Amino acid sequence: MPRSKAPSATPASATQPLSFSRGELESIAAEALAAARRLGAAQAGVEVSEGSGLSVSVRKGAVETLEHNRDKGLGITVYTGKPGALSRGNASTSDFSTASIEATVRAAFDIARFTAPDDCAGLAEPELLAKDAPDLDLYHPWALDAEQAITLALRMERAALATDKRISNTDGTAVSASQGQFMLATSHGFMDGYPYSRQTLSIAPIAKDRSGMQRDDWYVSERRAEDLAEPERVGRYAAERALARLRARKLDTRKCPVLFEAPLACGLLGSFVQAASGGALYRDASFFIGKMGEQVLANHIDILEDPHVPGAIGSCFFDDEGVATRKRTVLEAGVLKGWFLSTYTARKLKLHTTGNAGGSHNLTLSSRLTRPTDDFAAMLRKMGTGLLVTELLGQGVNYVNGDYSRGASGYWVQNGVIQHPVEEITIAGNLAQMFKDIAAVGADVLRRGTKVTGSILISEMAIAGS
Structure with missing residues (x-):
């Protein structure tokens, strides 16, 4: 949604004062x-x-x-x-x-x-x-x-x-x-x-x-x-x-490209964090086990964590344990460079904390192929014919093996143009392969909580319909 001026209620520096100094x-x-x-x-x-x-x-x-x-x-x-x-x-x-x-x-x-x-x-x-x-x-x-x-x-x-x-x-x-x-x-x-x-x-x-x-x-x-x-x-x-979304239709079962709208793309970035988190790793519940230093996403993708962005929702100078946070590259050219570890999970893995007790901080996924003109309309054109997903249902993600199956709704796109809304479908794939199949990331950047990314185009997923 385009940014515009703020609501008319006036911000102030000292209202509803805190009770304690x-x-x-x-x-x-x-x-x-x-x-x-x-x-x-x-x-x-x-x-x-x-x-x-x-x-x-x-x-x-x-x-x-x-x-x-x-x-x-x-x-x-x-x-x-x-x-x-x-x-x-x-x-x-x-x-x-x-x-x-x-x-x-x-x-x-x-x-x-x-x-x-x-x-x-x-x-x-x-x-x-x-x-x-x-x-x-x-x-x-x-x-x-x-x-x-x-x-x-x-x-x-x-x-x-x-x-x-x-x-x-x-x-x-x-x-x-x-x-x-x-x-x-x-x-x-x-x-x-x-x-x-x-x-x-x-x-x-x-x-x-x-x-x-x-x-x-x-x-x-x-x-x-x-x-x-x-x-x-x-x-x-x-x-x-x-x-x-009115007059939504079902789709026949097929395989096709899938474009995740930016809010849902932030969810995909959240799935990356879950798979790379210490709790999943030491419990042997992640498909990223043993993948440090290997290519786990498409080779044009970078992920940067910057906890020190002034005014951002995910900013903090120290984590929930007081450990100093730092700006770092978590993923470079698709290669996994860092985990998300607290003191406890790091010790379980015989590693060092990354300052992520409490979660990730201002995580940005970007593509080296993205151009300033790659807005949402341009991403539809890049997809050509396929499925634009705007809502996901259920929790169908298995982080042990990466299997991914979610109820979905969105829009069928043909030749880069939205044709009609769709509903009552399921999209399926495997996160490990989906991450490698990221074909493009849009310049339509959106922040949801501590995650920042544009829309994400996956080259192919399975669609289960009528």
Whole structure:
């Protein structure tokens, strides 16, 4: 969807203020670590956090839900024993009083005492911890009250309904603004955290005619409210997507090229992360086992991880364990260069953590063949005749052997032109081969969470239809 100016509600730097100062969170974290030391813990890690938010949903001009939330929590992980044979216990509380903190630490300590030792358990090594974390510009709270949120949601819904008389309802129209902060501390001397924010507009229009009903959706999510598209544009675009799906047909079983629309292409990138993650690798549950240094994607594909992009959703200077993150090439010319490892999974594999406790950070898939003119229309022309997929159903991915089978809907394309919508089909293949069969990546780049890519064209997949 083309970017446009932001919603009219005004962003601000100090609205719905956070309840605790940075110093107070540090003091609470230090108190928990001190309690763990007094009990005789060998190691301990604690995260103290708070968050607040506002969310509104409307339907047919009426407010359906209005929610304010404000919460806080402390989670403590305690290790007992000796390095190489540590036992782990975890407990949490939403009460920051001294008595509650001490009771929570005691509970974690008691769990650890009755847990079998694990030779891979324990905190990240001190030399790997982040130092002097810079401000990555992640905190932009939105000056949004309930009335403003309702107005934005109604504007989005009205725009969708006004697009065409066949849009008669929605499956939900929502506006949300959230913010929070956390402090992570360990007995190895790490103590750091930061505030963050996230704002979202979403809508799922329903289109109806004599052929039946179809729905589609769209959402935009940013750190800054001013970076969001106008609610009218979000509403109209989602409505146009729903309308385009009316009079969908089935397809005969066949093999053909398949173009994954950019939002679904981000899902394919997510499948790459899953297969390359330490948890899958040490459990022998990945088709990437033994593939380090080998070509696993088409030779024109690169994947870059950059955790330090200012203002991005996936940015962080350290991971969930305090390990410093870094910019790196995960895949180069189709050759696998890096895993996604936490401290624990790295030790299980006798490797070193990659700073990915908690997942990937701002992962971008790109092709060396992509030109600036390779927009969505150009990608349809590159495919020629085949299937454009815009929705996937089910969880039919086997990461042990790569088998891939998902319910799908989308559009049949002939000679680069969309002919008609299709539904009630299944697309199937094997991820290992699909990755190598990536023929092109579009310049229609989209970010979904921590993943960034354009549409992805697979040279051939099996389509199971009527």
